[in-house]
Amino acid sequence: MISIVVPTLGRDSLGDLLATLAGQVGDRPALEILLVDDRSTGGGELPVPGALTAYTKVLRGHGAGPAAARNLGWRAARFPWVAFLDDDVLPASDWLDRLVADLAVPERVGGVQGVVRVPLPADRRPTDWERTTAGLADGEWITADMAYRRTALTAVGGFDERFPRAYREDAELAHRVRCAGWRLTRGTRTVTHPVRAESRWISLRTQRGNADDALLRRLYGAGWREELGVPAGRRHRHAVITTAGVLAAVALAGGLAARGSRAGRPFAGTAALAGAVWLAGTTRFAYERIAPGPRTRAEVTAMLMTSAVIPPLAVTHWVRGWWGGRHEAPCRAVRCRDGVR
Structure with a gap:
């Protein structure tokens, strides 16, 4: 039946x-x-x-x-x-x-x-x-x-x-x-x-799932992945890469605005350091996606381009989901991995 x-x-x-x-x-x-x-x-x-x-x-x-x-x-x-x-x-x-x-x-x-x-x-x-x-x-x-x-x-x-x-x-x-x-x-x-x-850009569209992850974090707390049996993700790494990229861009803009003056030197140093962190993180992310793959020109090109876009896109969707779920009440049903309260 x-x-x-x-x-x-x-x-x-x-x-x-x-x-x-x-x-x-x-x-x-x-x-x-x-x-x-x-x-x-x-x-x-x-x-x-x-x-x-x-x-x-x-x-x-x-x-x-x-x-x-x-x-x-x-x-x-x-x-x-x-x-x-x-x-x-x-x-x-x-x-x-x-x-x-x-x-x-x-x-x-x-x-x-x-x-x-x-x-x-x-x-x-x-x-x-x-x-x-x-x-x-x-x-x-x-x-x-x-x-x-x-x-x-x-x-x-x-x-x-x-x-x-x-x-x-x-x-x-x-x-x-x-x-x-x-x-x-x-x-x-x-x-x-x-x-x-x-499409070879499918990895960008799938980042929308980060909004759902944010809602799960709202509902089930910091241990939601373990609780639901979901593998660890890259969110924290994406956040570091995104923060470094934003900081580098802001510092670079500040340095350009203060170009020719002593006030521009701290901006230049910050832009260089943050840019190095962003580049290292993005390069590692791209390598981790390219290395196990077929390494064709089309695949490598897609991985390089999407690896630069995914971290800020993932963070944006996460923030959107976190804000959208701000009024959701946390679930009390936790620690039920074995089917028992």
């Missing part, structure tokens, strides 16, 4: 996902598929195969992001288990059978994660974006393939719609589910998550 919820933006990959499921449904009366069409504008009919017509219901989302779309889906679900899939994954040929087996768990298990595989090129080193996507394979409780008991979702109110991106909203939900006393575990079913074709 399973409801499968797939929020979608109408990507071509949705057709492959549904075609794969169509070959697995057989005669399963206790199954439904809820497609949440979250396109902000109309984009035509979704590609539902004929074999899935009897199982599938299409819901109209509000273009408010994956958290809101998933909430719309699970709240319309009829069955005790809700399995979330992203529209850009490809389930294995035995995914549905293994899902059924995965959900044969004790009553206090509130969620079961599937195995996510990210194929990388075999003939070259992966790009920065490919390595970023590959990190999904090691993520905890990611909703690329994650099933929850409907009662667990109801108990915690589902996804927090203050997180509008596909970024941290699943880890934050898992944290609250554990804090409500439920256990989370891993299953054996498998999905493949291909690396989406993206």
Whole structure:
């Protein structure tokens, strides 16, 4: 008795996902598929195969992001288990059978994660974006393939719609589910998550997630990464690089204004020192991104340019998120990594 919820933006990959499921449904009366069409504008009919017509219901989302779309889906679900899939994954040929087996768990298990595989090129080193996507394979409780008991979702109110991106909203939900006393575990079913074709400037767009990190810091305190099982980030390094860059620019401007006078000497020294810190930090950041990659001209150029822009952009988004969440009350539910208050 399973409801499968797939929020979608109408990507071509949705057709492959549904075609794969169509070959697995057989005669399963206790199954439904809820497609949440979250396109902000109309984009035509979704590609539902004929074999899935009897199982599938299409819901109209509000273009408010994956958290809101998933909430719309699970709240319309009829069955005790809700399995979330992203529209850009490809389930294995035995995914549905293994899902059924995965959900044969004790009553206090509130969620079961599937195995996510990210194929990388075999003939070259992966790009920065490919390595970023590959990190999904090691993520905890990611909703690329994650099933929850409907009662667990109801108990915690589902996804927090203050997180509008596909970024941290699943880890934050898992944290609250554990804090409500439920256990989370891993299953054996498998999905493949291909690396989406993206602009080489994608790393700049992803910096918007820093606003969500700032909100999490507001809600869960300084130890939020450990609490939610999120790997350490580069925020503090970005802050140092950004501060050095701003200080160098201000000192340089001051030196130019005082050019020709003794008052300009301190400005020159400050600009040189701060500029050296900025250059060293930016160079190290760029090297860390270039070294494990394919080192093609296009990749190196993109890494050099984006490595100079990312630190101030990340800090700007963090400050925006911190200010935007200034009225949010801190959560009292902490220290729940093991699912116990």
